Amino acid sequence: MSSNSSSDNEDGGERIYRPGPNIKEKVESLKAAIADRPPFCTGTVPLAASDLLLFYRKPIDEGAGGDTVARCLDLTKATDVEMQRLVDVCGVATFGVNHEEVLDPSYRSAWKLDPINFATKLNILHAGLMDSIRYNLLSGDQGKQTFFAELYKLNVYGKGSFFKPHKDTPRGDKMFGSLVVVLPTAHEGGTLILRHGDAEWKFESDAVPPSSITYAAFYGDVEHEVAEVKSGFRLTLTYNLYFGESLDSQSIVSTPTAHKAALFTSLPPHAETFQSKLAELLADNTFLPMGGRLGFGLFHEYPFASDPSLERLTEVLKGSDAVIMQACRALGLTCVLNVCYKAYDAVVLCDSVPNLDGEYMESDVWEFLKEEFRGVVLANSESDNSMKENGEIDLKNRSDRYHYDRPSLDIYVHWVTKQTSHNAFESHSVTYGNEPSMSVDYGRVCLIVSVGPPGSRGAKPVDV
Ligand SMILES: O=C(O)CCC(=O)C(=O)O
Numbered sequence: 001m002s003s004n005s006s007s008d009n010e011d012g013g014e015r016i017y018r019p020g021p022n023i024k025e026k027v028e029s030l031k032a033a034i035a036d037r038p039p040f041c042t043g044t045v046p047l048a049a050s051d052l053l054l055f056y057r058k059p060i061d062e063g064a065g066g067d068t069v070a071r072c073l074d075l076t077k078a079t080d081v082e083m084q085r086l087v088d089v090c091g092v093a094t095f096g097v098n099h100e101e102v103l104d105p106s107y108r109s110a111w112k113l114d115p116i117n118f119a120t121k122l123n124i125l126h127a128g129l130m131d132s133i134r135y136n137l138l139s140g141d142q143g144k145q146t147f148f149a150e151l152y153k154l155n156v157y158g159k160g161s162f163f164k165p166h167k168d169t170p171r172g173d174k175m176f177g178s179l180v181v182v183l184p185t186a187h188e189g190g191t192l193i194l195r196h197g198d199a200e201w202k203f204e205s206d207a208v209p210p211s212s213i214t215y216a217a218f219y220g221d222v223e224h225e226v227a228e229v230k231s232g233f234r235l236t237l238t239y240n241l242y243f244g245e246s247l248d249s250q251s252i253v254s255t256p257t258a259h260k261a262a263l264f265t266s267l268p269p270h271a272e273t274f275q276s277k278l279a280e281l282l283a284d285n286t287f288l289p290m291g292g293r294l295g296f297g298l299f300h301e302y303p304f305a306s307d308p309s310l311e312r313l314t315e316v317l318k319g320s321d322a323v324i325m326q327a328c329r330a331l332g333l334t335c336v337l338n339v340c341y342k343a344y345d346a347v348v349l350c351d352s353v354p355n356l357d358g359e360y361m362e363s364d365v366w367e368f369l370k371e372e373f374r375g376v377v378l379a380n381s382e383s384d385n386s387m388k389e390n391g392e393i394d395l396k397n398r399s400d401r402y403h404y405d406r407p408s409l410d411i412y413v414h415w416v417t418k419q420t421s422h423n424a425f426e427s428h429s430v431t432y433g434n435e436p437s438m439s440v441d442y443g444r445v446c447l448i449v450s451v452g453p454p455g456s457r458g459a460k461p462v463d464v
């Protein structure tokens with residue numbers, strides 16, 4: 001048995017871990033920085049010039065049909081004359097008020113084409129926009145759903161064009177938001193301004209690298225406006241976003257299992273907020289004076305069961321999970337994926353995925369995990385309440401009136417966000433003694449960040 005095992009309780013001593021004053025408030029402030037995400041996501045994606053062709057035609061009367069002539073515009077080098085030719089076939093853009101389309105140039109001054117009259121080579125699924133929406137915008141169970149984008153309009157804003165503050169008209173109860181893609185035509189001004197609650201975000205599109213698109217996707221309750229375009233032409237595609245399966249073959253569908261990890265690069269908008277909050281805590285010498293460990297439940301579900309490698313998963317983290325990993329790396333902290341096992345009288349962390357199926361155990365499960373899989377005990381129950389009023393934790397003395405013989409703790413983890421049941425796997429076939437046992441219920445994958453003491457935050461925590 002190792003020195004941290006339950007028999008230590010008998011020799012009475014203490015191993016006191018001191019995380020510093022107001023630790024709960026500090027951990028809570030870090031949680032707010034990662035858990036409260038703004039209601040939008042945005043990014044810039046470089047594309048091949050061949051993806052940036054726009055085909056359009058002059059709208060014809062409904063039902064007229066026939067052989068019509070189309071033009072092809074290369075958006076990477078469209079001239080003002082070419083843009084004006086596009087404007088000439090466009091209609092004046094309306095907007096929805098109480099389920100009616102209204103034309104009011106004092107509210108919206110722009111031109112538009114309906115999807116029947118244009119086509120682009122842009123593939124928003126392949127360009128990673130659908131993944132960005134799934135991982136950077138959708139939260140919780142929403143991120144596990146199938147959703148689709150329905151192309152709605154091509155909008156053209158010339159000099160003096162704008163669109164005053166509005167919320168998009170919901171088209172059906174499955175619609176959850178909008179996607180605006182700004183195409184790479186030269187313009188100045190035309191900032192897209194998003195507002196939600198007291199917060200406001202500005203989204204400039206006039207300094208995007210050539211041959212790149214920039215996009216913003218936001219929930220339906222986000223008010224937005226397009227500031228006046230000062231020169232050139234601002235060209236946007238708008239999409240309505242819906243949960244569920246699409247009946248329309250033209251819609252772009254994102255299913256939760258279709259991962260495009262390699263193409264996906266953008267981080268959600270709270271990446272900077274989280275990193276600066278973490279940096280602020282690290283700069284505070286009263287925060288984890290002995291060093292310590294921070295734990296985060298995974299926000300997203302990964303196709304993990306089919307390939308239980310924690311290293312591989314580290315490289316394909318998405319959304320808020322990627323934000324945590326990236327911020328830790330940037331600040332020189334070690335951040336790893338671990339599996340947290342809940343055994344009968346201990347919560348045990350392992351740095352690999354133990355295969356427990358069919359294991360026969362003579363000892364307690366936590367002892368088995370310690371001995372065979374480098375497991376470390378970090379709590380005696382999930383509802384760990386071993387922190388005293390003054391913030392101290394005695395890692396050693398674990399007995400209480402109901403359990404006189406609990407394992408002492410090897411380490412303590414401050415859970416910033418709760419462990420989640422996505423990426424959990426059950427182990428039913430563990431055999432304990434002669435009886436089939438359910439004493440290991442599940443393992444959950446989580447992120448564990450090691451923080452060194454002040455002055456050497458990148459080092460290991462001081463062991464107690
Ligand atoms: O073109 C844009 O940037 C936004 C357009 C918009 O808000 C809309 O079409 O409802």
Ligand SMILES: [Fe+2]
Nearest residue numbers: 166167168224
């Ligand atoms: Fe809008």
